[in-house]
Amino acid sequence: MAEVSLVGLTKSYGTNRALADVSMTIPDGAFVVLLGPTGAGKTTTLRLIAGLDRPDAGDIRIAGAPVTADTPAQRDVAMVFQQYSLYPHLTVRENLAFPLRSPVLNWPEAEITRKVGEVAEVLRIAHKLDNKATQLSGGEMQRVSIGRALVRNPRIYLMDEPLSSLDAKLRADLRIELKRIHAELGATFLYVTHDQIEAMTMATHVGVLDAGRLVQFGTPREIYENPVSAYVASRLGQPRINLLPADAFGPAPAGAVQIGLRPEHVRIGEGQPATVRRVERLGDQTRLHLTMGPHEIVTLTDPHTALAAGAQISIRPDTPLWFDASGNRT
Amino acid sequence: MSAYSITEPTRRSKWVAALLVTLYTVITLLPLVWIISTGFKSGQDSISYPPKVVFQPSLEGYVNLFTTRTRVSSDEFGNLPPPATWYDEIVRDQGMVIAGPSRFGERFLNSVIIGFGSTFLSIVLGTLAAYAFSRFKVPLKDDLLFFILSTRMMPPIAVAIPIFLMYRSLGLSDTHLGMILLYTAVNISLAVWLLKGFIDEIPREYEEAALIDGYTRFQAFRKVVLPQAATGIASTAIFCLIFAWNEYAFAVLLTSGTAQTAPPFIPTIIGVGGQDWPAVAAGATIFLLPVMIFTILLRKHLLRGITFGAVRK
Numbered sequence: 001m002a003e004v005s006l007v008g009l010t011k012s013y014g015t016n017r018a019l020a021d022v023s024m025t026i027p028d029g030a031f032v033v034l035l036g037p038t039g040a041g042k043t044t045t046l047r048l049i050a051g052l053d054r055p056d057a058g059d060i061r062i063a064g065a066p067v068t069a070d071t072p073a074q075r076d077v078a079m080v081f082q083q084y085s086l087y088p089h090l091t092v093r094e095n096l097a098f099p100l101r102s103p104v105l106n107w108p109e110a111e112i113t114r115k116v117g118e119v120a121e122v123l124r125i126a127h128k129l130d131n132k133a134t135q136l137s138g139g140e141m142q143r144v145s146i147g148r149a150l151v152r153n154p155r156i157y158l159m160d161e162p163l164s165s166l167d168a169k170l171r172a173d174l175r176i177e178l179k180r181i182h183a184e185l186g187a188t189f190l191y192v193t194h195d196q197i198e199a200m201t202m203a204t205h206v207g208v209l210d211a212g213r214l215v216q217f218g219t220p221r222e223i224y225e226n227p228v229s230a231y232v233a234s235r236l237g238q239p240r241i242n243l244l245p246a247d248a249f250g251p252a253p254a255g256a257v258q259i260g261l262r263p264e265h266v267r268i269g270e271g272q273p274a275t276v277r278r279v280e281r282l283g284d285q286t287r288l289h290l291t292m293g294p295h296e297i298v299t300l301t302d303p304h305t306a307l308a309a310g311a312q313i314s315i316r317p318d319t320p321l322w323f324d325a326s327g328n329r330t
Numbered sequence: 331m332s333a334y335s336i337t338e339p340t341r342r343s344k345w346v347a348a349l350l351v352t353l354y355t356v357i358t359l360l361p362l363v364w365i366i367s368t369g370f371k372s373g374q375d376s377i378s379y380p381p382k383v384v385f386q387p388s389l390e391g392y393v394n395l396f397t398t399r400t401r402v403s404s405d406e407f408g409n410l411p412p413p414a415t416w417y418d419e420i421v422r423d424q425g426m427v428i429a430g431p432s433r434f435g436e437r438f439l440n441s442v443i444i445g446f447g448s449t450f451l452s453i454v455l456g457t458l459a460a461y462a463f464s465r466f467k468v469p470l471k472d473d474l475l476f477f478i479l480s481t482r483m484m485p486p487i488a489v490a491i492p493i494f495l496m497y498r499s500l501g502l503s504d505t506h507l508g509m510i511l512l513y514t515a516v517n518i519s520l521a522v523w524l525l526k527g528f529i530d531e532i533p534r535e536y537e538e539a540a541l542i543d544g545y546t547r548f549q550a551f552r553k554v555v556l557p558q559a560a561t562g563i564a565s566t567a568i569f570c571l572i573f574a575w576n577e578y579a580f581a582v583l584l585t586s587g588t589a590q591t592a593p594p595f596i597p598t599i600i601g602v603g604g605q606d607w608p609a610v611a612a613g614a615t616i617f618l619l620p621v622m623i624f625t626i627l628l629r630k631h632l633l634r635g636i637t638f639g640a641v642r643k
C-alpha cells in the first residue's frame with residue numbers, strides 16, 4: 001500500500017543501456033502493467049524497485065521516502081521472478097512458508113500452516129504441497145512462485161510474467177484471482193506481461209517501454225485509443241494495428257507519413273476496393289485478411305459473415321491514427 | 331533415478347561395459363585385498379612363497395601394531411605367570427612379552443585431527459571465498475583467482491626448505507596447528523576453484539528471492555546457497571581430506587614428536603623387531619578406514635559432484 005515514484009532511472013549493464021531516464025509515478029493501489037518487447041527493460045525496472053540492482057542514476061521513492069539505499073528486505077516488496085525462484089531443495093510447502101519464516105516476519109507455525117493452506121487453495125496447488133519443488137510442471141512452479149509472493153502482505157507486488165506458462169483456462173482463472181486479491185488488499189502491483197488480455201483487463205495503468213525508455217504511461221484505454229506513437233499503437237490490440245502509407249486512402253493531413261488503422265477503424269461497404277484473401281474463424285472473433293492494391297489489411301467481421309476468400313469489397317478508414325516520419329502521432 | 335539419455339545402450343554394449351568395470355574394479359581392489367589379508371596373517375604366512383591365499387587368520391599384526399614388545403631369555407620366559415589376556419597370549423606365542431603400548435594410536439589420532447581439521451578449514455574458507463568470487467565485484471578478480479591457482483603450479487614440496495625455516499622460527503614445527511595451516515594452504519586453491527564452479531551454477535535468483543523475502547545476505551547464503559552447494563562441498567571435502575590424510579613428505583619433514591601423523595609412522599614399524607609385515611599391513615588397513623567411511627557417507631553427493639553438474643536431475 002504505497003505510491004511508487006521512479007525519477008530519471010538509468011541503468012546500464014556494461015555498455016548495454018537497459019534503462020534510460022525512466023520516470024513514472026505509480027499511484028497507491030494501482031495495478032501497473034509494463035509492456036514492451038523482449039529486452040526493453042521490464043525486468044530491469046522491477047529489479048531496481050526491488051533493490052536487487054542499484055540504478056546508475058535516478059531515484060526510487062516508496063510512499064514518499066527514498067529507498068535507493070535500502071536493502072530488498074527493508075523495502076517490503078514481494079517479487080515473482082520470470083524464472084528460477086523456487087528453492088529446489090525444499091518442498092512446495094516449505095517454499096511457500098519460506099517468506100513467513102524470515103527474520104522480519106517470523107510467524108508462529110500455526111499461522112504459517114493456515115496461510116500456506118489458504119494460498120495453495122487459491123492457486124490450486126494444495127495437492128502438491130509435499131512435492132519437492134523440482135517435481136512440478138512449469139505451470140505448477142509458476143503458481144508456487146506466485147504463492148510465495150501472496151503469502152506475505154507487502155506494500156508492493158512485483159510480478160514478472162507470472163502467468164506465462166499456464167494453460168488458457170488456468171490463466172483466465174488466475175487473472176481473475178489476482179485481480180480480486182489486488183482489489184482486496186489494495187496493494188500496489190507492477191506486472192509484466194506480453195499478454196494483451198491481461199494488460200487490458202487487469203491494469204489500471206499501462207507503461208510501455210521501448211529499448212529502455214518509457215514511451216507512454218496511462219490507462220489501458222488511453223494507451224489503446226490515444227497512443228503517442230506507432231510503436232505504442234502496435235503494442236496493444238489483437239489483431240495488430242494496420243500501418244499503411246498515409247496516402248493509401250487518398251489525401252492525408254500535413255506531416256503524416258503513416259496511417260494507423262485498428263481493425264475496428266476499417267469500415268466495410270464503401271471506399272477503396274479490396275480483395276478478401278482469407279477468412280480466419282477464431283471462435284470469438286472472425287478475422288478478414290484483405291489486400292488493397294499492394295497493402296495487406298486485417299480487420300474483424302461478423303462471426304456469421306458470408307464473405308469467403310476471393311470476395312471483392314470496399315473499405316474506408318474511420319477515425320484513423322496518423323503518424324509522422326519518426327512514428328509519432330501528428 | 332530415471333534414464334538420462336534418449337538412446338538406451340544396447341544389450342551388448344552394456345555387457346562390454348559391465349565386463350570392463352568389473353575388470354577395472356578387480357585390478358584396483360587387488361592391492362587393497364592384499365594389504366587387508368596380510369594384516370590378518372602370521373609373520374610366517376606373510377612372507378611365504380608362493381603367497382598363501384588361504385591361511386589361518388591371526389590378530390598378531392594388529393596386536394603388534396598397538397604394542398611394543400621385548401624378547402626375554404628362555405629361563406625367565408618359563409617363570410612368567412600365564413598370559414592374562416588374549417593379546418598377551420599372542421605376543422607370548424612369538425616368544426616375547428608386551429613392554430607397553432605403541433605410539434600408533436597417538437599418530438592415528440594426530441592424522442584425524444590434522445586431516446579433518448585442515449579439511450574443515452579449507453572448506454569453510456574456500457566456500458566463503460568462492461561465494462565472494464562468484465557473486466561480488468571483487469577488484470582484480472581474475473588476477474586473484476589466477477594467483478590462487480598458481481600456488482598449485484609447482485609441487486608443494488618444492489618450497490619445503492623455506493617452510494621448514496619459517497615454521498621453525500614461528501614455533502609451528504611439530505604442532506597440530508602448523509600442520510593444519512600447511513595442509514589448508516595447499517588445499518585452499520583447489521577448494522576455491524572447485525567450489526566457485528559449483529556456486530556459479532546456482533542461479534542468483536534463488537538468493538535474490540530470499541533477500542526480497544526478508545532474509546539478510548548471510549542468511550540467504552546459509553539457507554539457500556549452502557544446501558544447494560552441498561554436493562560440491564562434499565566432493566571438495568573428499569579431495570581435501572585425501573590430500574591431507576595421505577601427505578607424507580611434509581609430515582616427515584615437519585613432525586617428529588607431538589604432531590606426527592600416521593603416514594611417516596607406519597614405515598617405522600618395519601624396524602621394530604624384524605620385518606613385521608602383518609603389523610605394517612594392519613596399520614595401513616586401519617589408516618584406510620576414515621577416508622573410506624567419509625567417502626561412503628558422502629557418496630550420495632559424490633556422483634553428482636565429481637561429474638561437475640553434468641548429471642542433473
Ligand SMILES: Nc1ncnc2c1ncn2[C@@H]1O[C@H](COP(=O)(O)OP(=O)(O)OP(=O)(O)O)[C@@H](O)[C@H]1O
Nearest residue numbers: 013016017018036037038039040041042043044045
Ligand atoms: N545481468 C545482466 N547483465 C547484462 N545485461 C543485462 C543483464 N540483465 C539485463 N541485461 C540487458 O538489459 C536489457 C534489458 O533487459 P530486461 O531483462 O530488463 O528485459 P525484459 O524487458 O525483461 O525482456 P524479456 O521480455 O525478454 O524478459 C537487455 O538488453 C538485456 O540484455
Ligand SMILES: [Mg+2]
Nearest residue numbers: 042043082160
Ligand atoms: Mg524480463
